[in-house]
Amino acid sequence: MRDFFTLARWMPGLVALLGYQRAWLLPDLRAGLSVAAVALPVAIAYAELAGVGAVVGLYSCILPMIAYALFGSSRQLIVGPDAATCAVIAAVVTPLAAGDAGRHWQLVMTMTAMTGVWCLIASRFKLGVLADFLSRPILMGLLNGVAITIMVGQLSSIFGFTFDQSELIERIAAAPSYLALIHWPTLGISLLTLVVMLACRRYRPQWPSSLLGLAVTAALLWLLGPERIGVAVVGTLSGGIPRLQLPEFPPGLMRELVLPALNLAMVSFVSMMLTARSFAARNGYDIDADNEFRALGVANLASAVSQGFAISGADSRTAVNDANGGKSQLVSIVAALIIALVTFFLTSPLQYIPTAALGVVLVMASLSLTDFRGLWALRHSDRSAFWLAWITFVSVLFMGVIPGITLAVLLGLFQFLRNVMRPTDQLLGMSEEGVVHTLGQNEAIRAVTGVLIYRFNSPLTYFNAAYFKRRVLQLLTTGEGHPPKCLIIDAVSCFTHQDISVMSMVGELHKELKRRGIHMVMAGRRSQMTHWLHQAGIRVGEEGILVYPDLYQALRMTRRYREPDEPEPAVSPEAAAGPATARAPSPVDS
Known part of the structure; x- marks a missing residue:
């Protein structure tokens, strides 16, 4: 059996021919003649x-x-x-x-x-x-x-x-x-x-x-x-x-x-x-x-x-x-x-x-x-x-x-x-039903007051980490109304692997946000993000970066930064069962 799988990996065409069906013969002969x-x-x-x-x-x-x-x-x-x-x-x-x-x-x-x-x-x-x-x-x-x-x-x-x-x-x-x-x-x-x-x-x-x-x-x-009319030909083969x-x-x-x-x-x-x-x-x-x-x-x-x-x-x-x-x-x-x-x-x-x-x-x-x-x-x-x-x-x-x-x-x-170093990004908001969507695509989707929800559409690595930081700080300073008190980053879309340069950038961004009085929240990949942040020497928790299983859980836990009449985010049955099993929305209902 092992030899068969090895043969199938190296010579899939031969394996397919070993299982040849008699009904294919006539069409294959006709097609072979036409191809020739x-x-x-x-x-x-x-x-x-x-x-x-x-x-x-x-x-x-x-x-x-x-x-x-x-x-x-x-x-x-x-x-x-x-x-x-x-x-x-x-x-x-x-x-x-x-x-x-x-x-x-x-x-x-x-x-x-x-x-x-x-x-x-x-x-x-x-x-x-x-x-x-x-x-x-x-x-x-x-x-x-x-x-x-x-x-x-x-x-x-x-x-x-x-x-x-x-x-x-x-x-x-x-x-x-x-x-x-x-x-x-x-x-x-x-x-x-x-x-x-x-x-x-x-x-x-x-x-x-x-x-x-x-x-x-x-x-x-x-x-x-051909010699009589002087036309060049292929000649003797x-x-x-x-x-x-x-x-x-x-x-x-x-x-x-x-x-x-x-x-x-x-x-x-x-x-x-x-x-x-x-x-x-x-x-x-x-x-x-x-x-x-x-x-x-x-x-x-x-x-x-x-x-x-x-x-x-x-x-x-x-x-x-x-x-x-x-x-x-x-x-x-x-x-x-x-x-x-x-x-x-x-x-x-x-x-x-x-x-x-x-x-x-x-x-x-x-x-x-x-x-x-x-x-x-x-x-x-x-x-x-x-x-x-x-x-x-x-x-x-x-x-x-x-x-x-x-x-x-x-x-x-x-x-x-270019696509990796300068990818597209989006700000996210909520509908009246509490479902997270991309802002700007529908007038019914509103930004969450006091909270900036950010998605970066590329894996973060050393050559786009500085751009990520600039974009976040730019969006925090150019937003309409009062400056946000909380930044939620969709970690699912951009934190795909551990990178020392990226984690160093996260530490610098956290310090800058803390100086401005803004709480930094990571939504998604909770176990990985917690492990990576600890390895980089970045504090996790109330005195550091907050990490939650998904965007919906993060929004529920940061309600103190929102207006009291804003809708609650939708919660799936899995999320209701507890933080450890909360659903990670794919790529957030946008």
């Missing part, structure tokens, strides 16, 4: 984007998909090449390779392996919470910037010329000068691919439009001969079973790749978790973020040793899986086996695929990453999120993909620190 039909052309296109041979994109599907099927916990998620990850790899590796194709491929594998190692380290230290680190607006700005970068970069493949510039803004500025260099047969192939894909999506949306577009143009070039090898880790290059690999692991994981969680919620189950980090790491290591590049969760292929009724991780295995069959034995027809058609596929795939309407809509719902998203978007365009991702991570960190 979509993944094949996309993998070849993304290999071109990453700067490696087309067969490398196929290698990046086979072992990683099988590895995730065994180690992952999502029944719908399909992993594989992704536009954002390939754009990051190309941005990092291309300058380091200096035009050497063999060195470029080796660096891609090394960076992929390092990304996998970072994911395993994160899983070991249970950093799955990083799935929530990059906020959705920041990720929206990042993906929109990456999409624009990819689309502009593919213009050279679509129109048949070569960019002399390496940066996005310079390419856009020089675009008019390239109009005279358009290769018209290449542009014709691009338009034919686009027409086939759009027609397929319009009249046969269940068909794989990318695969059909590549098949039509490849067949046309096979008939005409080596195919066959990849030779498993360990990536090289030269110290100098590791220093260059370690931080980009960390950024890539972060972005890949956050993007993957957004997809995995949305489809898990749709199908009524939960997934473990720490386990998903491990599964992503194993899949990337599997890709590296099979000569592939970094992968992530593929939202389009996951959607195809779900739309075709996929029930289990067997879909990934079926799709991987079909791709392996093509890679090992049927690569000959792939040599006629035009690179212009691959450029169109990449542009169409990148369009799915864009959501400018959603970015613009943020200005109404959340102004700070709106500016965060657009700053990230503009940074990716002007600074590049890697600096843009680094800035996105820093923005996420700064956003978190």
Whole structure:
């Protein structure tokens, strides 16, 4: 039994497959075939984007998909090449390779392996919470910037010329000068691919439009001969079973790749978790973020040793899986086996695929990453999120993909620190029925005369303790009417752990309040607060800080500071039984 639980913790996908139901087989086979039909052309296109041979994109599907099927916990998620990850790899590796194709491929594998190692380290230290680190607006700005970068970069493949510039803004500025260099047969192939894909999506949306577009143009070039019309094609693929090898880790290059690999692991994981969680919620189950980090790491290591590049969760292929009724991780295995069959034995027809058609596929795939309407809509719902998203978007365009991702991570960190260091706070009052609510939301809620009830909506720690003290003293001096005689602090919301700096601040605040003739009361966490205050050398009781089980008990015991005609606070049956069992209101009926 212990071995089973260990297996379930490390390989939840395998455990799910051991309990496979026969009724799932037909839907899984149908979904696996559909996923493979979509993944094949996309993998070849993304290999071109990453700067490696087309067969490398196929290698990046086979072992990683099988590895995730065994180690992952999502029944719908399909992993594989992704536009954002390939754009990051190309941005990092291309300058380091200096035009050497063999060195470029080796660096891609090394960076992929390092990304996998970072994911395993994160899983070991249970950093799955990083799935929530990059906020959705920041990720929206990042993906929109990456999409624009990819689309502009593919213009050279679509129109048949070569960019002399390496940066996005310079390419856009020089675009008019390239109009005279358009290769018209290449542009014709691009338009034919686009027409086939759009027609397929319009009249046969269940068909794989990318695969059909590549098949039509490849067949046309096979008939005409690509050398006769001068259209670039993928060319002969080596195919066959990849030779498993360990990536090289030269110290100098590791220093260059370690931080980009960390950024890539972060972005890949956050993007993957957004997809995995949305489809898990749709199908009524939960997934473990720490386990998903491990599964992503194993899949990337599997890709590296099979000569592939970094992968992530593929939202389009996951959607195809779900739309075709996929029930289990067997879909990934079926799709991987079909791709392996093509890679090992049927690569000959792939040599006629035009690179212009691959450029169109990449542009169409990148369009799915864009959501400018959603970015613009943020200005109404959340102004700070709106500016965060657009700053990230503009940074990716002007600074590049890697600096843009680094800035996105820093923005996420700064956003978190700002929310913790300067959180929202509220003053609380009572209704006529004696129920505690937040002031300002309802005219029937009145402040308790002589008593200030304060809630700080963040855990108190050393970097926001001084702000907490300033806010309390500010509210005590700016209140309307007579100054309060008693301060009640909701300890449930802010005193979540012991901190020496916080307790030192509490002692200083108590002395200042005592000098002003104001009694200090803590409501909630009575046992913990009493213990922490004693350890800090702060007196508890009538001569020090009063501590009560909850806000209602604190208000009942401080009635001498209130007007006699004010309502009594509501008392739950638990509170009526005695202070030791009083109910701690959650987060106080606000």
